[in-house]
Amino acid sequence: MDQYILDNVDRFHKLVQRWKPQPASKQRSSAQGSTESNPNMIVAARLRVLLKEELDLGLPQAVFPRPSAPGVLDIHELKRPVRGLAELRSADFRVDRAYGPDSTTEEIYTDIVKPLVPWAQNGGIGTLFAYGQTGSGKTYTVSRLEKMVADELLGGDHSEKRTITMAMLELAGNAAYGKRFWHSTILTNLLNKRGPVSIREDAFGVIQLSGALEHRVSTTSEMLSFIETATALRRTEATEKNDASSRSHAICRIRIQQKPDAPDDDADGMLYLVDLAGSEAARDTTNHDAQRMRETREINASLSVLKDCIRGKAEADTAAADASSKRKPHVPFRQTPLTKILKHVFDPAALRNCKTVVIACVNPCILDSVPSRNTLRYAETLRVIVPKVVEIKYDAKVPRTWDNKQLRSWVRSNSGSPPVDASLLAPSETGIQLLRLDPSEFQDRCVQTPGVTAQQAMLFYNKVWEMHIDSQRNRQLPSKSKSKAVVVPTAGSRPTAASDALEQGSSRDISTGASSIHFKERIRPGMVVSWSPPPELAETLSDSKAFALILCPASAAGPHARDYQGSPVQAEPGQNGGDSASYLCALVMAKTHSETYEMNLWRQVVVQVGQMTGEVILKYDTAARSWLNHDSDVD
Ligand SMILES: Nc1ncnc2c1ncn2[C@@H]1O[C@H](COP(=O)(O)OP(=O)(O)OP(=O)(O)O)[C@@H](O)[C@H]1O
Numbered sequence: 001m002d003q004y005i006l007d008n009v010d011r012f013h014k015l016v017q018r019w020k021p022q023p024a025s026k027q028r029s030s031a032q033g034s035t036e037s038n039p040n041m042i043v044a045a046r047l048r049v050l051l052k053e054e055l056d057l058g059l060p061q062a063v064f065p066r067p068s069a070p071g072v073l074d075i076h077e078l079k080r081p082v083r084g085l086a087e088l089r090s091a092d093f094r095v096d097r098a099y100g101p102d103s104t105t106e107e108i109y110t111d112i113v114k115p116l117v118p119w120a121q122n123g124g125i126g127t128l129f130a131y132g133q134t135g136s137g138k139t140y141t142v143s144r145l146e147k148m149v150a151d152e153l154l155g156g157d158h159s160e161k162r163t164i165t166m167a168m169l170e171l172a173g174n175a176a177y178g179k180r181f182w183h184s185t186i187l188t189n190l191l192n193k194r195g196p197v198s199i200r201e202d203a204f205g206v207i208q209l210s211g212a213l214e215h216r217v218s219t220t221s222e223m224l225s226f227i228e229t230a231t232a233l234r235r236t237e238a239t240e241k242n243d244a245s246s247r248s249h250a251i252c253r254i255r256i257q258q259k260p261d262a263p264d265d266d267a268d269g270m271l272y273l274v275d276l277a278g279s280e281a282a283r284d285t286t287n288h289d290a291q292r293m294r295e296t297r298e299i300n301a302s303l304s305v306l307k308d309c310i311r312g313k314a315e316a317d318t319a320a321a322d323a324s325s326k327r328k329p330h331v332p333f334r335q336t337p338l339t340k341i342l343k344h345v346f347d348p349a350a351l352r353n354c355k356t357v358v359i360a361c362v363n364p365c366i367l368d369s370v371p372s373r374n375t376l377r378y379a380e381t382l383r384v385i386v387p388k389v390v391e392i393k394y395d396a397k398v399p400r401t402w403d404n405k406q407l408r409s410w411v412r413s414n415s416g417s418p419p420v421d422a423s424l425l426a427p428s429e430t431g432i433q434l435l436r437l438d439p440s441e442f443q444d445r446c447v448q449t450p451g452v453t454a455q456q457a458m459l460f461y462n463k464v465w466e467m468h469i470d471s472q473r474n475r476q477l478p479s480k481s482k483s484k485a486v487v488v489p490t491a492g493s494r495p496t497a498a499s500d501a502l503e504q505g506s507s508r509d510i511s512t513g514a515s516s517i518h519f520k521e522r523i524r525p526g527m528v529v530s531w532s533p534p535p536e537l538a539e540t541l542s543d544s545k546a547f548a549l550i551l552c553p554a555s556a557a558g559p560h561a562r563d564y565q566g567s568p569v570q571a572e573p574g575q576n577g578g579d580s581a582s583y584l585c586a587l588v589m590a591k592t593h594s595e596t597y598e599m600n601l602w603r604q605v606v607v608q609v610g611q612m613t614g615e616v617i618l619k620y621d622t623a624a625r626s627w628l629n630h631d632s633d634v635d
Contacts (some may be wrong), residue, residue: 006079008086012078015088041314042112043383044097047364049135063364063372065098073098077369080251093376105144110204112357113145117152120256120269124353125157127272127345132361133371134278142275150223163257165214168230170574172248172339174309199340207343249338302336309339309346314349314384314393358382398471403432415460495594505620519615525550547616548585554606555582564603573621579610
């Protein structure tokens, strides 16, 4: 095929000149309808210049950044048809930034790498990966970027006097060292004569690298000399594409200690500059012996896991930022030593702030169109688009719209006396996140405030929920009326008690004029009353408010009917009228949320009219799945 391409170089030039770009393909990844890329995860592509030997052979460039569409790269390949002349096959890929052969490393540094330095100086974790086919310019790019980072960190007056330490590590498969067991890897310290480094996770889940000595650096030249020593020691091998190809991942770890006056719990900032081992296309491995084949497999496998981790973490960050998302993307960071070392970058449970930059290095020569296409496809899949954020408008009556500041101020003025310490209840939560808290967790946080009792905590929890339920109900009502047949009220009409009772599920008497008659005169099955239980019964009822649902006159109950304490229900003769008349009733019990009730039809009691104190109007609330005390007509 290579010879076929060489024979058709002129035709390739003509076809490319005639080629008209199509609108760039839509993002082939998940989030549709959005164009914003993740600001904490930048994926760039760098096309290296054509090398002298490629130019000498007259090989043309086949990958081009599209000038009219920033971030889009077009790649052309020559296709050999069964019959006739060579045809052009083109594809486009989209990344966040595309740099052509004319772009300098300085330009790339200023654009996407430089912001990682102040980020790490302020306690964040900045990571740079250079990925690409062997011979595509990864080491060239990373080594120059390392120098610029060194200059940024330690050049100038360096007056802030942060302590900076660095370690240079190399991670290679066993096969790279001629070992038989290809599934394990060897991590060595390049600044300590390749001393072995082991990866351990401590009891707090923090990865510790024992053997990775950290060297303190105070000048740019000191840092550069460490980088040079490490680079010279790095394991290289001649590949089809590169005479001195790195067959290992090189990790430059720079730790930036916080300023001396920073609080003790401020973590050190970290910068990881990772020059990944080059991937090799299958056709470039035809001359490899078994050991080199194993090595290539190891490298490709670890790069594949790295891709899953970078993408998984970006998706996890996007899901975490979207309060309505319940997705929990899997990040397989434990699968390879490289991703395990970078656990705090990839673990979705890690609390550190991370910024990641991936530079996909591409050899634009026509002979490498296939691996270049694979590299760009790899880069494109790393790009996670941030879904369009639906702005939630603040509403003082709707807890789901509150941010942490609004929530805290509401907690301070509505949590009773003493007020619940809002910073203990909601250190970072928004309204919606507070509503997701388990009731016991909510109450545990409340009682951490000195003086706040468990009962106050419970009442406050109920209050938050009531407010939420009310706000949801108010939101639902208008949309409900849309889907139902609309009853157009006639002039002057207003909802009657009967229609209200029938539509809403209420215990209100539906007969007209009922409200003008004293409740004792119109006792009926289905009415809910408040009553004063006798002391012996009051003790067994946990709730101070005793409500009962009237079932039937006690005289109508069968001869074998018993109340919930086992006493006969039937009325004694002579108790048929006035205050001495008695009714079989079901207990209405308060639920954990205050002012919400449930009917206990199986807990029946006999209530005399004289014990009844008023009618209670209960309404069924579908959102709370409970009866709410809507109105009381207490005597
Ligand atoms: N932007 C560039 N300008 C000039 N020369 C470059 C550029 N990028 C790479 N090169 C040259 O290309 C060759 C291969 O580059 P390099 O060793 O960086 O590739 P690599 O991707 O690290 O390869 P491997 O994965 O095999 O280690 C080197 O000779 C390097 O000097």
